Each structure stands twice: as C-alpha cells, then as structure tokens.
Amino acid sequence: xxxxxxxxxxxxxxxxxxxxxxxxxxxxxxxxxxxxxxxxxxxxxxxxxxxxxxxxxxxxxxxxxxxxxxxxxxxxxxxxxxxxxxxxxxxxxxxxxxxxxxxxxxxxxxxxxxxxxxxxx
Amino acid sequence: xxxxxxxxxxxxxxxxxxxxxxxxxxxxxxxxxxxxxxxxxxxxxxxxxxxxxxxxxxxxxxxxxxxxxxxxxxxxxxxxxxxxxxxxxxxxxxxxxxxxxxxxxxxxxxxxxxxxxxxxxxxxxxxxxxxxxxxxxxxxxxxxxxxxxxxxxxxxxxxxxxxxxxxxxxxxxxxxxxxxxxxxxxxxxxxxxxxxxxxxxxxxxxxxxxxxxxxxxxxxxxxxxxxxxxxxxxxxxxxxxxxxxxxxxxxxxxxxxxx
Numbered sequence: 001x002x003x004x005x006x007x008x009x010x011x012x013x014x015x016x017x018x019x020x021x022x023x024x025x026x027x028x029x030x031x032x033x034x035x036x037x038x039x040x041x042x043x044x045x046x047x048x049x050x051x052x053x054x055x056x057x058x059x060x061x062x063x064x065x066x067x068x069x070x071x072x073x074x075x076x077x078x079x080x081x082x083x084x085x086x087x088x089x090x091x092x093x094x095x096x097x098x099x100x101x102x103x104x105x106x107x108x109x110x111x112x113x114x115x116x117x118x119x120x121x
Numbered sequence: 122x123x124x125x126x127x128x129x130x131x132x133x134x135x136x137x138x139x140x141x142x143x144x145x146x147x148x149x150x151x152x153x154x155x156x157x158x159x160x161x162x163x164x165x166x167x168x169x170x171x172x173x174x175x176x177x178x179x180x181x182x183x184x185x186x187x188x189x190x191x192x193x194x195x196x197x198x199x200x201x202x203x204x205x206x207x208x209x210x211x212x213x214x215x216x217x218x219x220x221x222x223x224x225x226x227x228x229x230x231x232x233x234x235x236x237x238x239x240x241x242x243x244x245x246x247x248x249x250x251x252x253x254x255x256x257x258x259x260x261x262x263x264x265x266x267x268x269x270x271x272x273x274x275x276x277x278x279x280x281x282x283x284x285x286x287x288x289x290x291x292x293x294x295x296x297x298x299x300x301x302x303x304x305x306x307x308x309x310x311x312x313x314x315x316x317x318x319x320x321x322x323x324x325x326x327x328x329x330x331x332x333x334x335x336x337x338x339x340x341x342x343x344x345x346x347x348x349x350x351x352x353x354x355x356x357x358x359x360x361x362x363x364x365x366x367x368x369x370x371x372x373x374x375x376x377x378x379x380x
Contacts, residue, residue, distance in 0.1 A: 032142050064212050065231035066142045
C-alpha cells in the first residue's frame with residue numbers, strides 16, 4: 001500500500017518527479033495510462049483466450065515500461081517471465097500469470113481513474 | 122577538440138517509437154535536463170521514422186528496437202546514407218540487446234534511468250566527430266546480414282584505437298585481470314580493455330566456449346583433444362579444460378555448429 005496517496009497497485013513517485021509540480025504534465029501521464037492500458041488489457045485478454053502466445057508477449061512487452069513507470073513493481077517479474085518463456089510455458093501457468101496481471105492492472109486502472117476524478121476534475 | 126560543440130539548441134534529435142508514452146516521457150526528460158537538445162521530430166513507426174530522418178536531417182536518433190511495422194535495424198537498412206548517431210531504446214532484456222552489445226552500439230532501457238540517459242548523451246557528444254556516423258551502424262547491419270557467423274566482425278577498443286576483428290581470425294582469448302589478450306592468426310596478439318567474462322557474454326552463441334577461467338576458445342581452431350583435460354589449438358598451443366567445465370565442454374563440442 002502506497003500509504004501517503006492511499007493507493008495499493010500504483011506508486012506515483014515517478015509521475016510526480018517528471019511533472020515537477022506541473023499539473024498539466026501530471027494529468028498528461030495519468031490520462032495516457034487511462035487511454036493506453038485498458039486497450040492493451042483487452043488485447044491481452046483476447047490473446048489469452050486465443051492462446052496467441054506471440055501476441056501475449058508483444059502486448060506485455062509494449063506495456064512493461066509504462067507499468068514500471070507507474071510503480072506496479074510486483075507484476076514486472078511475471079511479465080518478464082512471460083516475455084521470455086511465452087513459447088515454452090505450460091498454458092495453465094501462462095493463463096494463471098496472465099490473469100494475475102489482468103487483476104492487478106484492472107486495480108491500477110481504477111486507482112488512476114479515481115485520482116483523476118478526485119484531484120483533477 | 123573533437124567533442125560536440127553545442128551553442129543553443131544545436132543537437133537536432135528525432136524520437137522514433139510506436140508507444141506514445143515512451144515518446145512523451147523521453148521528450149520531457151530531454152527537455153528538462155538537456156537544453157541543448159532540440160527535438161525536431163517524432164515518428165510513430167518505422168515508416169514515419171524514415172520520413173522524419175530524410176526530411177529533418179537529425180544529429181541524433183532515439184530508435185525503438187521493435188516497432189509494429191519493422192525493427193529499428195530494418196528501418197536503418199532502408200536508408201541510403203546515415204548521417205546521424207543512433208541510440209537504440211528497448212525494454213528490459215530484449216533479445217536484440219545481445220546483438221546491440223556485440224556491435225558496440227549505444228542503447229537505453231525504457232523507461233529511462235536519468236543517469237543512464239545523461240551518460241548516453243555524454244557519449245554521444247564526445248564521440249560525435251570521433252567515429253564515422255554510419256560506420257558503427259553499417260558494421261552492425263553487415264553483421265546481421267552475414268549468414269556465416271565466423272565472418273562477422275567484432276568491434277573492440279584498444280589503447281591504439283578501434284579494432285575490428287573477424288571472428289574466424291580469433292584463435293583463443295586469454296584473460297588478464299581487467300584486460301584480455303586476443304590471440305589471432307598469423308601470431309598477432311591484441312590487448313583489449315574487456316574482461317574475459319565480458320567477451321564470453323558477447324561470444325558464447327558464436328562458436329566460442331570458455332573452457333577455463335583464463336581461456337575462451339574458438340571451435341574453428343580446435344585441432345584435437347589429446348586427453349580429457351586439454352585441447353590442442355591451431356596455433357600450436359595446448360589449452361587446459363577446467364575440471365568443472367569438462368562435461369559442458371564435451372556437450373558444447375558435440376552440438377556447437379562448426380562455423
């Protein structure tokens with residue numbers, strides 16, 4: 001739990017640091033998260049449904065830097081595992097890791113939306 | 122003096138990445154910390170990247186390794202001339218990093234540690250006039266297109282300057298603390314400022330094997346194995362195989378392709 005800002009999934013230290021007190025810049029990064037991550041989550045769900053391992057790797061690879069930037073640390077290792085073992089991992093394990101990532105990203109997306117609503121609208 | 126001489130906003134830079142988050146983040150970091158860098162263009166994929174480069178003639182290009190329409194290397198190979206320096210950008214431990222490191226190209230990991238970015242810009246400025254802008258990338262593109270691995274060229278630095286070695290010319294590499302001595306055909310030797318571990322990392326999938334804490338051997342130059350603890354090499358040397366490497370040496374020797 002990121003106590004100061006009452007968040008569980010995300011940590012806004014990097015966003016605050018790059019924004020340097022500029023609210024517009026901060027909202028730019030938060031909006032971008034809200035625009036890009038749900039779309040990529042849908043792509044990930046679809047790829048998992050279709051057992052499309054190459055697409056799973058590509059979606060995760062694309063998302064990974066933004067998730068690191070938003071401090072969602074405990075899914076970085078599972079993402080890296082999926083990126084490197086996507087073609088050898090058993091489907092059961094792949095599905096379990098994928099679902100855990102989806103759960104955490106849905107939580108992170110909700111938190112970002114709440115922050116936008118409560119602080120910037 | 123060879124260093125880049127910025128006056129104001131003198132370094133023209135283009136960012137090519139298909140992720141809008143990465144574009145924005147890099148743009149903000151460059152604007153905040155590097156006032157002498159002027160971002161003149163953003164490319165959303167390889168095609169736009171090519172258009173930006175041709176039209177805007179940048180000094181520096183930050184180039185994504187893996188884009189939706191093509192790889193960064195494919196994009197570069199489509200240019201007739203390369204009059205800029207490239208810093209590749211990629212996510213953590215991408216498979217292309219090995220090729221980037223083998224070819225001594227510069228790269229940054231997303232989402233960009235500030236100190237690493239500062240160091241990369243510093244290297245760009247100090248090397249801008251030292252090395253031909255197209256030379257390093259041209260060498261990398263040639264290596265990537267060379268089917269026979271032993272014909273690939275390994276770029277290294279020595280005290281005398283840059284050294285380009287064909288892998289087939291390397292017989293063995295001998296470790297010497299923070300340096301390595303490369304034994305070449307025609308009894309030539311070169312001292313390079315890389316450890317044996319650095320070189321093992323660069324060469325392990327290219328027909329080379331670290332058979333001992335002090336030696337890396339090139340399979341092409343193995344003559345025979347008189348016993349289980351040593352091998353004879355084409356230059357007449359007898360190289361030891363360490364006890365703990367005996368089994369992995371046998372496996373490697375059986376499976377590694379003769380290049």
